[in-house]
Amino acid sequence: MAAPSKPAESGADLELVGITKQFPGYRAIEELDLSIPAGSFFALLGPSGCGKTTTLRLIAGLEEPTSGRILIGGSDVTGQKPHERPVNTVFQSYALFPHMTILENVSFGLKRRGVSDYKVKAIEALKLVELDHLAGRKPSQLSGGQQQRVALARAVVNRPALLLLDEPLGALDLKLRRQMQLELKTIQTEVGLTFLHVTHDQEEAMTMADTVAVMNRGRIEQLGAPQELYELPRTAFVANFLGQSNLFTGEVLEATDALIALEVGGRRVVVPAARAARRSGQVTIGVRPEKLLLHLEEPSLDGVNTLGPGRVVDVSFSGVSTQYLVAVPGVGQIIVFSQNLVHGAVINRGATVWLTWSIEHGFGLEDIAETRPHFDDEASAPGLPGVVAEAV
Amino acid sequence: MRGMRGFGKWALPVYSVIAFVFLLIPIAYTIAFSFNDSRRSNISWRGFTLDNWFGVCQAQDVCTAFGKSIAIGLVATLVATVLGTMIAIALVRYRFRFRSSTTLLLFLPMATPEVVLGSGLAAQFLAAGVQKGMLTIVLAHIMFCISFVVVTVRARVASLDPALEEAGRDLYANPRQVFWRITFPLLLPGIVAAALLAFALSFDDFIITNFNAGPEVTLPKYIYTAAARGIPAEANVIASAVFLLAIVIVLAVQLTGAVRRKRLLQQ
Amino acid sequence: MAFTAFASDTALAPQQEPTKRGRVALLLLLPGLAYLAVFFLAPLISLILTSLQRPAEFGDFGQYEYAFNVDNYADVFGAYGGHIVRSIAYSSAATVAALLLGYPLAYFIAVTLRRWPVWQGLALTLVIAPFFISFLLRTLAWKQILSDEGPVLGFLQLVQVLPDGARLTGTDFSVIFGLTYNFLPFMVLPIYASLASLDLRLLEASRDLYANAWSSFWRVTVPLSLPGIISGSLLVLIPAAGDYVNASLDFLGGTGTAMVGNVIETLFIETGNYPEASALSVILMALILVPVAFYVLFTRTEDLI
Ligand SMILES: Nc1ncnc2c1ncn2[C@@H]1O[C@H](COP(=O)(O)OP(=O)(O)OP(=O)(O)O)[C@@H](O)[C@H]1O
């Protein structure tokens, strides 16, 4: 079978069905199901070694799945060779051909598919990434950022139904990175392709993508719109990988249609039933640090959960906000981000405080957090027994 | 202490210069005697002439032997380079059983004295009743060149980023196009280096050739047999010409490499 | 065997694990390996078989038939034991001499010239330059230079280092000299390769830890260049042990300097005494295999070539 002869009119959707990839002695991908709608910007986020690159390589056809099927635009491509698939990749290392000029690099795919006006199209693609003036150079004569843009042009020029990007911005400095993020997003909207973007920069994923999937140990932990993922993480891993979370584990005391209540550090804490994944037994719930409020006296408010008293063990000022670390006996250390709305009146280290958050800000996880977050050495250091004694 | 330091600082460079001179003395001698106005034997200096250079083929034997050495070198280089390159690619890119035996088989010819290689092959040709001649010489040369080609090309294959070939496959090139448009051009410098090495080894080989040449006379064999009665200056001319050509090639390669590195650094 | 010293830019190589499998590997390997099996392994077996032949019972003089005639070995040991010992002595001496001469040179190129890449490249070119001119002519050049009428002998006699009747060519010295000269680049290149990757900060660290220059050299530099020293020594020892050009009468040798190689050549090519020539070849191979086997045992097979 020959190469796909026509450039795609628009992006196609991608579907992975029960994909498993077994390397000798290591299972990199485990029963992976994934579906990406056509024309979307999809980000795959996860820690190093979780299987992101392997997933992309499976989709590109550079690796064969041990089991499962891959469908692009509804047709099964599992058995197809890489050059037969309507997919192009922007490689992490760029993989520009060192023996060819920039123009030859960009027109390589077009020539293989027998596109006659490949030169015009290649120049167009180079214009898109603002590099047409360097068409005659060799890759070694370009800067890192320019090489990256050539790699992008080389892939985009083929109008693939699906464009795979493997941490294409990984090697760039922060400024160039932000600029390239904008360019990428612009190109995606302009040409309307389906982008599958791998990164381990969560900010990058959140700002660029329509949909973010968080991957861990060869599985997708959770998938959704960036805001949804942030506001309602389903697992302890996601809660801590995307931003920071305070997690508390306790026994369920009461579960109604509206809410579930559990015991945390001797107090009753409530989560809306709609935001809780489990309703009985041991349950882990969480709340984002910026949703917490600090009080110097024990508050008596409705519609909030309260923890404390605890002692402020660390205060760090970071311009827009201040980060407090509060050790609450029986609960552990809790992080609080407080916006610097009011000048002065900063709570000092050593102060005794209470914490509250609105009930609707809490979330209940599917799994149990294994260790208490932020309960590091400092908290169990000699200072703590003193705090406990004082509190009792 | 200061004095010692000063001595230590200069001892090594001075020694090295002497060592380089030592290495170059016989080369200078050979080139100088290619201009010797010699009659029959080229042993003592009789005055400067260019006749040997302009009339190399006056000494017909030398010229014929030279032609044969070139022909043998070209054929042996071609075959050994193809076979060795294939092995080098397999060694770097593929997993297979018998890997250590393969490595050992490639290593041993380089670790065997040439007399043993030569007499072994000769014994084999004798037992098989093969007439010695050009063919047996070529067969022998291919044999000892393969391992050197493997070593040289393998280094190049190992430095080739597999992502480049994957990028080619991703950009709609079929396996054949990937090989000819990406893999091969990128390996070419290594393959050329290997071919030059193979040619040099074949062209200068005497010991193995001597056992398997039968009546054929290659240039080294000619020189060896003529050594007793004196080598005609024309042999020096050919050796000098080959030497100068090789040095020019090597220096050109080195200089372009250095210039390219410099240009890269400046950017 | 650090033959990689001959290879072009090896520095780039990020070692990758081979990943692909399949029949393609077989197709790539088979032609070359089959070639080596037929023209390298089979001849070694042929050699052993020939070394056990005996004169044909009903054949002419110079015809032999297959047998299990171990006497050939006893015969050649008796007749050419001295040549064997001489070969071992000459090649060992040449190896030691090449190491002593070559190490400082390799150190100079790899370490001292490191800051001047262009000069380093030129120096390396000078080291391999002798390869580009005929091995035989190089050796003949030394013969003329060291000859009785040559400048070296005359000078040495003038300054009374050598007595009047003394000669340089045709002696043990001249043969070892020739072997050392001819194979010196084989010593320099691998040592250069291992010193080129020597991290100079290690020496600074060693100096920092109160070692003086001498003990830094012995405890840091030499151990780190040991792989180069070992492969360089083998690369000199092997060809030197089998060489018969330097020791030949027409080159640097004399009547009392014949090595095993010279005997094998005479027996095989001139006399046609194949069994004895083969027996000597087998003995030479066996002797060489001793250091080679040690090398193989203490080297990862991947690094052999
Ligand atoms: N060819 C292979 N053979 C064996 N194991 C492999 C192979 N390729 C990848 N792996 C393993 O599979 C796991 C996933 O690798 P992968 O490259 O997909 O990670 P990743 O998510 O892209 O990580 P990173 O963010 O560091 O790039 C890793 O543990 C890796 O060691």
Ligand SMILES: [Mg+2]
């Ligand atoms: Mg990766």
